[in-house]
Amino acid sequence: MIAPPPVPILLIAPEVAVLATAMVVLVADLWLRPERRDLLVGGSVLGVVLAALLGVTLPDGVGFADRYVRDGLTRVGQTLALAAIALGILVAPEYLRRLRMERGEYYALVLIAGAGAMLMAASGDLLLLFLALETLSIPLYVLAASRRGSVRSQEAGMKYFLLGTFASAFFLYGIALLYGAAGTTRLAGLADFLARGPSSLAAAAGVGLLVIGLGFKAALVPFHTWAPDVYEGAPFPAAAFMSVVAKIAVFAALVRVFPLTLGALAGQWTVLLGVLAAVTMIVGNLAALAQTNYKRLLAYSSIAHAGYLLVGVATATPDAASAVMTYLAVYAAMGTGAFAVAVALERGGQEADRIEDYAGLAERAPLLAAATALFMISLAGLPPTGGFIAKLGIFAAAVEGGGRGGLVLALIGVLTSVTSVYYYLRVPYVMYAGQPGPAVASGGISSGGISSGVGGPGGAVRLHPSPMVNLVLLLTAAVVLQMGFLPRTIIAFAQQVGALLR
Amino acid sequence: MLSVLIALPLAGALLVALIPREREETIRRVGLAVSLGALVVAAWLFRAFDPASGEMQFAVRVPWIPALGIGYAVGVDGISLLLVGLTAVIFPLALLGSWGSITEQVKWFTVAMLSLEGAVFGTFLALDLILFYVFWEAVLIPMAFLIALWGGPARRYAAIKFFLYTMAASVVMLVAILALHVLGRRLLGERTFDLEVLATMVLPPGVQAWLFAAFALAFAVKVPVWPLHTWLPDAHTEAPTAGSVILAALLLKMGTYGFVRFGPMLFPEALPASAPLLAALAIVGILYGAVVSWAQTDLKRLIAFSSVSHLGFVMLGIASLTEQGLQGSLIQMVNHGISTGALFLIVGVLYDRTHSRQIADYGGVAALMPRFAVIFTIVMLSSVALPGTNGFVGEFLILLGAFQTSTWWAVLGVGGVILSAVYLLWAYQQVMHGPQAARHPERLVEVTRREVLVFAPLVALIFLIGVYPKPLLDRSEAAVQAVLNRLDRPAMAEPLRRPR
Numbered sequence A: 001m002i003a004p005p006p007v008p009i010l011l012i013a014p015e016v017a018v019l020a021t022a023m024v025v026l027v028a029d030l031w032l033r034p035e036r037r038d039l040l041v042g043g044s045v046l047g048v049v050l051a052a053l054l055g056v057t058l059p060d061g062v063g064f065a066d067r068y069v070r071d072g073l074t075r076v077g078q079t080l081a082l083a084a085i086a087l088g089i090l091v092a093p094e095y096l097r098r099l100r101m102e103r104g105e106y107y108a109l110v111l112i113a114g115a116g117a118m119l120m121a122a123s124g125d126l127l128l129l130f131l132a133l134e135t136l137s138i139p140l141y142v143l144a145a146s147r148r149g150s151v152r153s154q155e156a157g158m159k160y161f162l163l164g165t166f167a168s169a170f171f172l173y174g175i176a177l178l179y180g181a182a183g184t185t186r187l188a189g190l191a192d193f194l195a196r197g198p199s200s201l202a203a204a205a206g207v208g209l210l211v212i213g214l215g216f217k218a219a220l221v222p223f224h225t226w227a228p229d230v231y232e233g234a235p236f237p238a239a240a241f242m243s244v245v246a247k248i249a250v251f252a253a254l255v256r257v258f259p260l261t262l263g264a265l266a267g268q269w270t271v272l273l274g275v276l277a278a279v280t281m282i283v284g285n286l287a288a289l290a291q292t293n294y295k296r297l298l299a300y301s302s303i304a305h306a307g308y309l310l311v312g313v314a315t316a317t318p319d320a321a322s323a324v325m326t327y328l329a330v331y332a333a334m335g336t337g338a339f340a341v342a343v344a345l346e347r348g349g350q351e352a353d354r355i356e357d358y359a360g361l362a363e364r365a366p367l368l369a370a371a372t373a374l375f376m377i378s379l380a381g382l383p384p385t386g387g388f389i390a391k392l393g394i395f396a397a398a399v400e401g402g403g404r405g406g407l408v409l410a411l412i413g414v415l416t417s418v419t420s421v422y423y424y425l426r427v428p429y430v431m432y433a434g435q436p437g438p439a440v441a442s443g444g445i446s447s448g449g450i451s452s453g454v455g456g457p458g459g460a461v462r463l464h465p466s467p468m469v470n471l472v473l474l475l476t477a478a479v480v481l482q483m484g485f486l487p488r489t490i491i492a493f494a495q496q497v498g499a500l501l502r
Numbered sequence B: 001m002l003s004v005l006i007a008l009p010l011a012g013a014l015l016v017a018l019i020p021r022e023r024e025e026t027i028r029r030v031g032l033a034v035s036l037g038a039l040v041v042a043a044w045l046f047r048a049f050d051p052a053s054g055e056m057q058f059a060v061r062v063p064w065i066p067a068l069g070i071g072y073a074v075g076v077d078g079i080s081l082l083l084v085g086l087t088a089v090i091f092p093l094a095l096l097g098s099w100g101s102i103t104e105q106v107k108w109f110t111v112a113m114l115s116l117e118g119a120v121f122g123t124f125l126a127l128d129l130i131l132f133y134v135f136w137e138a139v140l141i142p143m144a145f146l147i148a149l150w151g152g153p154a155r156r157y158a159a160i161k162f163f164l165y166t167m168a169a170s171v172v173m174l175v176a177i178l179a180l181h182v183l184g185r186r187l188l189g190e191r192t193f194d195l196e197v198l199a200t201m202v203l204p205p206g207v208q209a210w211l212f213a214a215f216a217l218a219f220a221v222k223v224p225v226w227p228l229h230t231w232l233p234d235a236h237t238e239a240p241t242a243g244s245v246i247l248a249a250l251l252l253k254m255g256t257y258g259f260v261r262f263g264p265m266l267f268p269e270a271l272p273a274s275a276p277l278l279a280a281l282a283i284v285g286i287l288y289g290a291v292v293s294w295a296q297t298d299l300k301r302l303i304a305f306s307s308v309s310h311l312g313f314v315m316l317g318i319a320s321l322t323e324q325g326l327q328g329s330l331i332q333m334v335n336h337g338i339s340t341g342a343l344f345l346i347v348g349v350l351y352d353r354t355h356s357r358q359i360a361d362y363g364g365v366a367a368l369m370p371r372f373a374v375i376f377t378i379v380m381l382s383s384v385a386l387p388g389t390n391g392f393v394g395e396f397l398i399l400l401g402a403f404q405t406s407t408w409w410a411v412l413g414v415g416g417v418i419l420s421a422v423y424l425l426w427a428y429q430q431v432m433h434g435p436q437a438a439r440h441p442e443r444l445v446e447v448t449r450r451e452v453l454v455f456a457p458l459v460a461l462i463f464l465i466g467v468y469p470k471p472l473l474d475r476s477e478a479a480v481q482a483v484l485n486r487l488d489r490p491a492m493a494e495p496l497r498r499p500r
Helices: A013-031 A038-057 A072-090 A093-098 A104-122 A126-144 A151-182 A187-196 A201-217 A226-233 A236-261 A263-288 A294-315 A318-343 A366-379 A386-401 A403-433 A467-485 A488-501 B002-018 B024-048 B078-097 B106-125 B129-138 B140-150 B155-188 B205-222 B231-238 B241-266 B270-294 B299-320 B323-354 B370-384 B390-405 B407-432 B449-467 B470-488 B490-496
Strands: A061-063 A068-070 A345-347 A461-463 B057-065 B070-076
Touching (some): A013 A104, A068 A072, A072 A104, A072 A318, A072 A467, A072 A488, A093 A467, A104 A126, A104 A236, A126 A236, A151 A187, A151 A226, A201 A263, A226 A236, A236 A488, A263 A403, A294 A318, A294 A403, A318 A345, A318 A467, A366 A386, A467 A488, B002 B024, B002 B070, B024 B106, B078 B106, B078 B241, B078 B449, B078 B470, B106 B140, B129 B140, B129 B155, B140 B155, B140 B241, B155 B205, B241 B299, B241 B323, B270 B390, B299 B323, B299 B407, B323 B449, B370 B390, B390 B407
Antiparallel strands (some): A061 A068
8 A cells, every 4th residue: 555645734834824715715605695705805904914914934945756846936926926816806896887797706816816826836747737727727718708798708718718718728848759769757757857868859859848738827928819809808807817927827837847846957948948048039929010909909018028028038047037027027016917907997887908099098987097108118128117127137147147049038028118118108108198988889890809789888987996906006006116126125025036046 | 327217208108107197287287297297307317417427417227137237327428418407308399399299199199198208317317328218218109109109190000111111120239238248247247238338348340240230220220320221210200299208309319319328438549430431321421411411392201301401410510529529519409409309399280270281282371470480580590600699509419520520521511501591481481471372371370388388498599699608618627528539548557457
């Protein structure tokens, strides 16, 4: 009889806390009267805060036969994931109530997806990584489709699900090939194997397939085509959450797999990742130029940001790894913030997701407009915001550690950032300069998506009193500004990751 | 003290943002008061500055982002002092000058102007390359919004062109800054973006040439050096009066300042090597700008192209790399700020009354607005560089410096002086004299007391600098000497170089 390995429950306490919260939320929802659902929100956030406190205080360690690793990367990645969960929950309730779709499941799904993201940051084994990836993905598919009355939401969920499972299959096949070549799925074992001899074709193909699987989740070009449709169809709060949490999870995993585990073989994969990064930055930013829909704009923006993050992974120096985590922290704030702005708005009972809808908003909601301007300036990477400091960290690391290729990537990065200014600043421009015109008569041609069920969006954009969204806006704006002016603490926190590489 | 100069306008912007937007009068007064406060600080700085020293004064250095080696480092020397003073003078006047013309969204206008002032001060005072870059880029945002929200009919196009054009060039500078940082880490073994520390490196000429090219591109677009000037006529023409004034008087100076500040310190071999090219482009700019100005039918466009011509003189002085040339350039930067700022304000006065910028829509204005005619005459003569006005001092010194380096440069430059007299006098004659051609002569009422208040300090400065430029020259002399010393003996810093 084989004795089961001991379960070091304390090691995974943060994940357990989040999952337990999810269960409690699911069960409590059955007994709770609808008007008291605020308790679910409060309870979820409480559980997340508890998990974050646990995560920061727990010491390093490994468990489950080295499959689970708790180190600096785990700590930073999980803290970011937890922040994304908390923001993802707080941004939702008022919107869900307005569209009559609030159920406890929504929060539970966010929590479960978040737990998957936390596990991805901690996976020391490809199989655990796969399980974590699925734990993250499946709730996200459901969240994308969670607006049951809307065809677009259904379409988004289905599209995401089909393409996502396809990508998962790639990922799994990659694991199989690597296992066939090396006889192990543990990252440490793989590193030993790959370092020992000339890499076999199977192993190389396996690594390539892993990149495809992760690249899909992070929406790297050319695996990005799902992103605009899914973001456009998914409800705003769900899109906000998925854009941020998936990025945190995937890039934590990429940092663990590539610089951290396969660092000695950097020569073999930096070119591949570097090319992907270059293509992603260029395509993401150029495609965003033509968008008239706010969600699609943010979708392409999220693709572009995945490109900048990948520059950091491809550079593979300690500074670059720290810069990636710093960037993720800033992105979590500005990405969620940019979505949260639109969550508070509504047009004729529908989402207000056309940029032209925001015309003249500065008149009626000066603070909201100012926050939007801040997020857009930060997303464009202009000083004095966190977006600038984050990009600076990545490009500095690329120029320093990336040789000639790093210099090229940095140049592409700064030039595409210039391009991005055009589409980002259009949003605050419309808010400040545009006149709130009369409702567009018919449904209008929305870019690419299926027009939503009701006769056609009409009426001027209305602003809803949403204290929780306002809290999210306040928190994210504060982080963006803090990262712009006094980024020391967050950078120091992220540097634990670089320290692992030294 | 320098930090106060940067922080005061920014804090003022924050304060104004908190005032309810209906209270426009309060907002205007607070904005003016804050910019006057900055003027007081700058005046104190001007007096407390030690002219004998060519070093950075009032320097402050604190770590900002130690993980990346970025520091908050500010300091002032004879080069930046003059521009800081100019900034402090121009902003209150621009705010006062737009008292009547900006009536929509006064609050955000004032916020944009004050944050712009803080960022411009920061650009001239920063001694850390990243800090400099932060301010340099931060200037773009309020300026683009000034053009895009309060500008003329084609404002959107102009704002986007201005933003993308200048930013595209500056991000290349950012990569060069990062490369300098990396070289600094290798050669000095230190993680730093501090200008004075990085200046101790001795870089091989090939590396210097590339990095200088990247910096020069960013600066040349800002100046603008011909043929990179095409954003300027659009931006100047479409911007509201205050925007044009700030753009011409201060933002263009950021480019020429960049050449003087960073060229000699970081690239002591590449700068002299490229001086003939810079001079050639400057001369083309002088002549081209002047000829094109002459052909304009729009007053604002005429002045915009005249800026290309006048900034060509500044670049010529820098490229001469002589004491007179550099001093002349510094003085001429201030002069151009005063006289072109005033010219844009003059067009603003006319535009506020008739809502036309076309030269053909005016004529015989002098008879209707005699006091205004006096102001226009003085400013125009200063721009033409008549002896006794400030323009003469600057252009004379520049030509003197250029003559020492190459007779031809000076000869061609003089051609530009003559041409500038031609187009400015021509424009003046068309607008102020001749038959009454205004479509609404009844609207051309005499300048108000507030408008006189705006022009009075500028006119005073025109004569003051024209007759007695010594206070400015004294303060810039030591710094200019330090620049030239660096160019003569770049190897001075040799011992700091370490083997890898």
